Amino acid sequence: xxxxxxxxxxxICKSGTSVKIECRSLDFQATTMFWYRQFPKQxxxxxxxxxxxxxxxxxxxxxxxxxxxxxxSLTLSTLTVTSAHPEDSSFYICSAxxxxxxxxxxxxxxxxxxxx
Amino acid sequence: xxxxxxxxxxxxxxxxxxxxxxxxxxNSASQSFFWYRQDCRKxxxxxxSVYSSGNEDGRFTAQLNRASQYISLLIRDSKLSDSxxxxxxxxxxxxxxxxxxxxxxxxxxxx
Numbered sequence: 001x002x003x004x005x006x007x008x009x010x011x012i013c014k015s016g017t018s019v020k021i022e023c024r025s026l027d028f029q030a031t032t033m034f035w036y037r038q039f040p041k042q043x044x045x046x047x048x049x050x051x052x053x054x055x056x057x058x059x060x061x062x063x064x065x066x067x068x069x070x071x072x073s074l075t076l077s078t079l080t081v082t083s084a085h086p087e088d089s090s091f092y093i094c095s096a097x098x099x100x101x102x103x104x105x106x107x108x109x110x111x112x113x114x115x116x
Numbered sequence: 117x118x119x120x121x122x123x124x125x126x127x128x129x130x131x132x133x134x135x136x137x138x139x140x141x142x143n144s145a146s147q148s149f150f151w152y153r154q155d156c157r158k159x160x161x162x163x164x165s166v167y168s169s170g171n172e173d174g175r176f177t178a179q180l181n182r183a184s185q186y187i188s189l190l191i192r193d194s195k196l197s198d199s200x201x202x203x204x205x206x207x208x209x210x211x212x213x214x215x216x217x218x219x220x221x222x223x224x225x226x227x
Contacts, residue, residue, distance in 0.1 A: 034214050043203065044160065046214040059214075093159050095215075105215065107159040 003027055004096050006108035013084055014116055020080045021111045023094030029074035030096035034105065035067075038091040050077040084115045119143075122204050122218035129194055130226050136190040137221045139204030149187045151178055152203040154220065160203055164189070191223075199225045 003026040013019050023033055031052045036044040048069055049057040056069035068080040077096075081088055091112050095105040119142040129135045141149070148167045152160035164171050166187055170179040177190040191198055204218035 036217075043217040043219040044215075046208070046216070049214055091157075105162075107161070110157075110159045112157070 004030075004094065004106045004108040006092075006094055006111050008111060009109060010112045010114075012114045012116065015085050016083055018080055018082045019084055019113060020078055021092055021094075021113075023077045023079070023096070023108050025075045025096045025106075028096075030077075031074060033071060033077040033094055033096045035069060035077075035079050036093045036095065038093065038110075044093060047079075081113065084113070086115045089113055089115045120204050120206050120216050120218040122221050124219055124222060126222040126224050128224050128226055131194060131196055133194055134190065134192045135194055135223065136188055137202065137223075138186050138188045139218050139221075140184075140186045141204075141206050142185070143206060143216075144182075144185060146206045148207060149178075149180060150205040150215070151176075151187075151189050152205055152217075154201045154203055156201075160217075163202070194225045196225050196227060199223055 005024045005026055007022045011019055033050040035047045037047050038044045046059050047062045047067060050069045050071040052071045052074050058064045066082055068082060071077040091110050093110040094108045097105055121140045123137060127135055150165050151163045153163045154160040164173055164176055164178045166178045166180045175192045179188045187204055189202060201220040201222050203220045205215045208214045208216055
């Protein structure tokens with residue numbers, strides 16, 4: 001199946017710093033990627049839809065100035081958590097639609113962010 | 117807001133038994149649904165898709181009841197490796213849209 005990678009897999013940072021997470025589709029082109037967040041014992045929550053070459057669409061309650069999304073190419077989307085705070089500590093997962101797959105999203109392995 | 121509700125469990129089931137759990141959804145316009153499996157600290161992986169009344173794949177059967185707006189997942193002859201969290205998922209809309217996840221049902225298969 002299609003492969004989606006994320007980097008880094010784990011990051012620990014100090015409060016106030018910015019963290020960039022990369023999401024890559026390795027063997028297909030993804031015009032649309034999604035960013036999800038999962039807090040402990042909670043379900044995945046869609047944060048934003050990332051469209052190649054255009055601005056991301058954010059879900060209600062997600063601050064676009066805090067979670068910067070860039071989808072500069074058909075295989076790469078980045079999520080930057082700006083001025084991270086402890087409450088931003090979470091598991092961030094990206095996903096992308098595979099080519100020819102009806103509504104099937106392929107998920108990256110996730111990035112665990114811990115803000116001290 | 118679109119809702120997908122699941123019993124969080126945990127469901128403790130002896131190995132070899134049959135287990136079933138349901139999921140209810142609020143968006144009556146949803147046409148397709150999915151069951152994902154998520155292991156601890158891992159990303160969710162697609163288990164089954166449900167586009168019409170149901171789908172069967174080996175030991176797993178998913179059924180859709182549009183009138184009552186619920187989806188079920190049945191696991192027969194459960195294995196220890198089936199222990200995981202099972203997420204019920206509905207697309208937010210048509211085409212390339214995000215997904216709405218239920219909170220998941222935690223399943224523990226006991227030897």
